[in-house]
Amino acid sequence: MATCAKLSRREAFAGVAFAGLAFTVGALSFGLAQPAAAQGLTWAPVALTPAQARALDAAAEQIMPATETPGARAAGVPQFVDRAIAGWCDKGQAALLRAGLDGLDADARAAHAAAFADLTAAEQTAILAGYDSSGARQRPFFLTLRELVTIGYFTSRPGATVALRYDPIPGPYRGCVPLKEIGRGWAI
Known part of the structure; x- marks a missing residue:
């Protein structure tokens, strides 16, 4: 039975980075992709x-x-x-x-x-x-x-x-307002 060697996180990321770099270089050399900077974007x-x-x-x-x-x-x-x-x-x-x-x-x-x-x-x-x-x-x-x-x-x-002006909560918050200031209560 074959056993797999444990990879450290650093080794795994290095492998992924190398594979991505190899694909990019290969794609560029075969004309499959063009870097955005070359397009002016x-x-x-x-x-x-x-x-x-x-x-x-x-x-x-x-x-x-x-x-x-x-x-x-x-x-x-x-x-x-x-x-x-x-x-x-x-x-x-x-x-x-x-x-x-x-x-x-x-x-x-x-x-x-x-x-x-x-x-x-x-x-x-x-x-x-x-x-x-x-x-x-x-x-x-x-x-x-x-x-x-x-x-x-x-x-x-x-x-x-x-x-634009951004105000997530328009107007000041006044949590406890005397009923005299409001007048009658509101019906919904």
Whole structure:
């Protein structure tokens, strides 16, 4: 009967770390994965291509820019939208968003010979303003994107605690109030 040698926790973690490193190096050398830094992102997209993720990252930052409060990028909104496309949006919405992000890049290349994420802020704003006009064919995409960016921003920690005022219990708590101050009792 064979016996297994007991591993210490340190040896087990070293083995797991080595296996992960070996897989990553192998995947990179065979072109199976690209590091997010090489794509210009600080996060790895789940439902989008790297080009779509870069366009989303730039568009979200234009919709909710950093001012005295953090912007969409700092609040993690592009990752939120990517996860929403992967797991929450129906197939039609997901296809609309993917096609719209591809369209952003195509329109940017047609107008400025560069990807949307590589344009200046003024050029990006001009393209998005064109998408927001009432007669634009891209309007449904832009409205959906703007809605997801807004939801993602104001449900993030920076959006809920820095951009908005946060008061978990509005008003002061006064536990024992004389009935004279209140008047009659309340019926439920």
